[in-house]
Amino acid sequence: MSNELRKEQALEYHASGRPGKIEVVPTKEAKSQRDLSLAYSPGVAEPCKEIHANKEDVYKYTAKGNLVGVISNGTAVLGLGDIGPEASKPVMEGKGVLFKIFADIDVFDIEINEKDPAKFVEIVRSLEPTFGGINLEDIKAPECFFIEQELKKQMNIPVMHDDQHGTAIISGAALLNALELQKKKIERVKFVVSGAGAAAMSCCKLYVALGAKPENFIMFDKDGVLHKGRNDLDENRRIFAHAAAGTTMDKAFKDADVFLGLSVGNIVTPEMIKTMAKRPIVFAMANPDPEITYEAAAATRDDLIMATGRTDYPNQVNNVLGFPYIFRGALDVRATQINEAMKLAAVKALADLTKTAVPDIVNLAYNQRNMVFGPEYIIPKPLDPRLLATVAPAVAKAAIDSGVAQKKITNWEAYAVELNKRLGLDNQIIRVLGNRARKDPKRLVFAEADNQKILKAASIIYDEGIAYPILLGEPTRIRKIAADNNIDIADIPVIDPKSDEMEERRNHYAEIFFKKRQRKGFNYYESKKIVRERLHFGCLMVENGDADAMISGLTRNYAEAIRPALQIIGVDEGVKKIAGMYLLLTKVGPLFLADTTINLNPTAEELADIAMLVAKEVRNFNITPRIAMLSYSNFGSSDTPEAKLVAKATAILKERNPSLLVDGEMQASIAFNSEILADNYPFSDLVEQQVNVLIFPNLTAGNVAYNLLKEVGGADAIGPILLGLKKPVHVLQLGSSVRSIINMANIAVVDAQLKNLNNTKEVVAKSKWWQRKKK
Secondary structure, eight states, X not given: OOHHHHHHHHHHHHHXXXXXXXXXXXXXXXXXXXXXXXXXXXXXXXXXXXXXXXXXXXXXXXXXXGEEEEEEOSSSBTTTBSOOHHHHHHHHHHHHHHHHHHHOOEEEEEEOOXXXXXXXXXXXXXXXXXXXXXXXOSOOTTHHHHHHHHHHHHOSSOEEEHHHHHHHHHHHHHXXXXXXXXXXXXXXXXXXXXXXXHHHHHHHHHHHHXXXXXXXXXXXXXXXXXXXXXXXXXXXXXXXXXXXXXXXXXXXXXXXXXXXXXXXXXXXXHHHHHTSOSSXXXXXXXXXXXXXXXXXXXXHOSSOEEEESOTTSSSBOOGGGTHHHHHHHHHHTTBSOOOHHHHHHHHHHHHHHHTSOOOHHHHHHTTOSOOOSBTTBSSOOTTOTTHHHHHHHHXXXXXXXXXXXXXXXXXXXXXXXXXXXXXXXXXXXXXXXXXXXXXXXXXXXXXXXXXXXXXXXXXXXXXXXXXXEEEESOHHHHHHHHXXXXXXXXXXXXXXXXXXXXXXXXXXXXXXXXXXXXXXXOOHHHHHHHTTSHHHHHHHHHHTTSXXXXXXXXXXXXXXXXXXXXXXXXXXXXXXXXXXXXXXXXTTEEEEEXXXXXXXXXXXXXXXXXXXXXXXXXXXXXXXXXXXXXXXXSTTSOOSHHHHHHHHHHHHHHHHOTTSEEEEEEOHHHHTOHHHHHHHOTTOTTTTOOOOEEEOSSHHHHHHHHHHXXXXXXXXXXXXXXXXXXXXXXXXXXXXXXXXXXXXXXXHHHHHHHTTOOOHHHHHHHOSSOHHHHO
């Protein structure tokens, strides 16, 4: 995808709907006149008086304790430099999004039009009554050092410049583990450092705190090596100015143990790596291009351990492993600062977490069988759900032990449970699926490609490496739609099933179809005719191994879209009937609903079959299914046939699979109210279990429920996901959004991976299509 198109997508993402990425949402009811009189005048006066009498009550009656200010003056934004406060705002909003999704911390972003460091300090200091913590962002060096230092002195809340300390903390954890694997002592190793900006200086100072010796560093900035004879070095840089004047980078590399790069790309050569000491450590963290590529360094010698700032290589040093959890721990004990002890605690927590067994959901996310501590896994992965309950408590404990905490935590187990409840451990499912899809993309047919939404989704899917799209339809029409909407499909194959070019393939497909349907109402002539139709042609591509999965249904009714899949693909072994499931992303975590699209009035046996299909699919997401069999009755409270049917289905399930966490029949409200369930039905297998699967008694109930949750409840719906077919064919809801199509593509690709279909990479490598991805 061209930079111009990538630019358009980014601009559309930020401008569509409500502009920007964040909003303020009330946490209390504000619907009735009574609510409003409590939220504002006259009721609001009461907490005001309490806070006036005891200032600490501001944490009891307001959001201050969970509120961080992300503050910048826009003088060092990403790789864009000094672009000003207004232009920095999208980045600050983005930082707020990361705080929220990874640690449930609320953020106000504040962009300040002030470059004078003393004045900037004065402005931020005046905001202390508003915030529980301050995250400084994208402020250029050397002013950032002064600003952070002064604010820490003058403010009584945590202040951290993440550009400095985030990279230091994450790379510090990676360094400890790399040194352990390489059997080296930190106090003895020799460092070469390229870059002397805020992040590099903070890294080096933290490494010293971990035991490194300042005299063992040789540091370079844009003007060359740091040495005592330079008169342009500030106090921080002078600490590391131990090299001889005239020392060059290639000379510095000789016998060095560790290289730390936070500068510019491609300045380190393989020859330099060759001259390093045995078992070297290379942290090339310039972005987007590291100081030396992973491939070049790894090809040079096989005894090195390498980390970069990139997602496509092992050992990514990513600040999101640090700042959300560090602030979470600091806020939860109302720390007055983020001190060295808290940073070192975060380093140790991250390093130690890497050495523990990796959860299946993380292996799934990164398409690994079993990640273990070693040269290619020296720091946790960003999608590891254990990070919040590991790093935040470590930081909180360090704050208490070092005397900067104003609030004590005594029950650490309860605190860990509370942390996990904030986000729901399973709510990273979409990020996990996307990550897994990109690890092994599959060939994905879009049967209705003459549609702007499909073309836009296909372009994004291809550009992001989720799948290799194949577009079905009339090429001239499809390319005109793409051109009219400035969508790049230049490298994506467009196949017209009706074209002369496809005649040989049509004939072959007609033979396949005729063999399957010759005794079910189709003659050979009709078989040759029907394979010209795109849905049938697409299903036959999947059946014949010419594609791995198919998506259709955007412009067709559901029954019409499903019929070819049933005729051609057929049901999986042991499956009597297929079912339709929706995945809903809600505030309480992911919910799987069935049947929402296929079976009108299932029998008890069929309802049990549907539940088993759903349970199998949920396990594919590495989530334990906890199933509520829904009705209007609770455990026999109604004697009607409808209630008895659900109770019978539940009994069948328990008999077939005694280890399955399932119960019913029960009302939906009971399924989600653990107190009522425990008090009134303590015998239930779902007591103290968080229900994540809802099985409905009939299609009407399931379909109405998912639509209500989506439209009124604000849940993000993905589906319908077809269950029980031999190969991956999925049907979109009529009029699905581009986002929904991309989500379904992720599902389809992972489905194809799980079914162990064709060696897609080998096929793609030989193909004339998808040239950009091969390059």
